[in-house]
Amino acid sequence: MEQINIIKPDDWHVHFRDGEILKAVVPKTTRHFARSIVMPNLIPPILNGRDALKYKKRIENAIPKDEKFKPFMTIYLTENTDKKELKESYKNGSVFAVKLYPAGATTNSDSGVKDLRKVMPVLETMEETGIPLLIHGEATDTEIDIFDREKVFIDKSLDYICRNFPELKITLEHITTEEAAKYVLAGNENLAATVTPHHLALNRNSIFLGGIRPHHFCLPILKREKHRKALLEVVTSKNNKKFFLGTDTAPHLSTDKESSCGCAGIFNAPYCLPIITQIFDNANALSSLESFVSLNGANHYKINYNKSKITLRKNSMQLSFKKSLKLKNAEIIIFQPGFPIYWNVIN
Ligand code: NCD
Ligand code: ZN
Numbered sequence: 001m002e003q004i005n006i007i008k009p010d011d012w013h014v015h016f017r018d019g020e021i022l023k024a025v026v027p028k029t030t031r032h033f034a035r036s037i038v039m040p041n042l043i044p045p046i047l048n049g050r051d052a053l054k055y056k057k058r059i060e061n062a063i064p065k066d067e068k069f070k071p072f073m074t075i076y077l078t079e080n081t082d083k084k085e086l087k088e089s090y091k092n093g094s095v096f097a098v099k100l101y102p103a104g105a106t107t108n109s110d111s112g113v114k115d116l117r118k119v120m121p122v123l124e125t126m127e128e129t130g131i132p133l134l135i136h137g138e139a140t141d142t143e144i145d146i147f148d149r150e151k152v153f154i155d156k157s158l159d160y161i162c163r164n165f166p167e168l169k170i171t172l173e174h175i176t177t178e179e180a181a182k183y184v185l186a187g188n189e190n191l192a193a194t195v196t197p198h199h200l201a202l203n204r205n206s207i208f209l210g211g212i213r214p215h216h217f218c219l220p221i222l223k224r225e226k227h228r229k230a231l232l233e234v235v236t237s238k239n240n241k242k243f244f245l246g247t248d249t250a251p252h253l254s255t256d257k258e259s260s261c262g263c264a265g266i267f268n269a270p271y272c273l274p275i276i277t278q279i280f281d282n283a284n285a286l287s288s289l290e291s292f293v294s295l296n297g298a299n300h301y302k303i304n305y306n307k308s309k310i311t312l313r314k315n316s317m318q319l320s321f322k323k324s325l326k327l328k329n330a331e332i333i334i335f336q337p338g339f340p341i342y343w344n345v346i347n
Helices: 020-032 049-062 084-093 116-131 144-165 179-187 195-201 225-236 267-282 284-300
Strands: 003-007 011-014 034-037 068-078 097-100 133-134 170-172 191-195 242-247 309-316 324-326 331-333 344-345
Touching: 003 284, 011 242, 011 267, 020 049, 020 267, 020 331, 034 049, 049 068, 049 084, 068 242, 084 267, 097 116, 116 144, 116 267, 133 144, 144 170, 144 179, 170 179, 179 191, 191 284, 195 225, 195 267, 225 284, 242 284, 267 284, 267 309, 267 344
Parallel strands: 011 034, 034 068, 068 097, 097 133, 133 170, 170 191, 191 242
Antiparallel strands: 003 309, 309 344, 324 331
16 A cells, blocks of 8 residues: 655645634644644734734634644735734734735735735835735736736736845745746745645636536636646646645635625635645656645745654545535535545544
8 A cells, every 4th residue: 555654734825714613624724734824814804913813812722632733823914004013923923924915806805905005115024024925816806807817916916016025925825827837936036836725626617517616616716727737737846846735725604605696715624635645646746745735835934844744545445525514503515626536644
């Protein structure tokens, strides 16, 4: 039986939500991952170090007792973010990074940035202080075709940020296109990107397979097959240093997704490591798996690798998936890629 042993992975982009959902989803991430960057798009959003610390406590209370897991907190950048407060919150460890949502780009992003020029002074402070900027890279003008929004954001906004702040540590989150992969590869060493399991597994056909599939709707939206292939190529490449796992696990109640205006977001935490490992195996690239899931992110954020390891085993039988995570009176559908998965984590 084939088996691999790697440094315990990190998930550098998660949505834990709050309340009952938080309690149910946190253990699904902490089972396989040592550390995560937690997104701040709650309602209301996490806007400062004080809110981030309180949210961190709620997350820590949901971690199973026998597991060691570190949540790294973010704040939501607005046109009113106070740079002095941010700097202090970074220095005292309550905030790890800042998330930029263009206003209206995705779930709970209404308080995001409308005019980039208004946040330039905050970005300048972040560059000086070494605070990472995490970006939801999609243009928001509704005139722009939804499949082109990432590319337009790169051309109009990301390039402007990178040119103005070459020393700013930037993560372009959940990239979905060949253009994004190329832009990141061509950028300096401060620019990196996260990639999700669903954007490596699926193309846009799976949103419309025999009917509309709300559980495959996320933002940035799935793209054409050529883009999926381009992402797969960069993450599995032997010299990949700039791309790392950020699952963007984004739980929504099934009733909120199966609706006349269903929300964007895919809940993938329960099986994302088996799925990613299968994808790397199918691409004959298991030797690049550890860089993608355990090393490149830590290198980008200049933090130590995890000390513990995990073992994955390839079974002769397919992994059988639970369809949903049950809550008291609701459920959250779990991401299924639609091809067989033989790998599983065994410790
Ligand atoms: C995320 C969510 O539900 O919070 N949704 C998504 O489709 N990815 C927000 C985000 O990361 O865009
Ligand atoms: Zn996200």
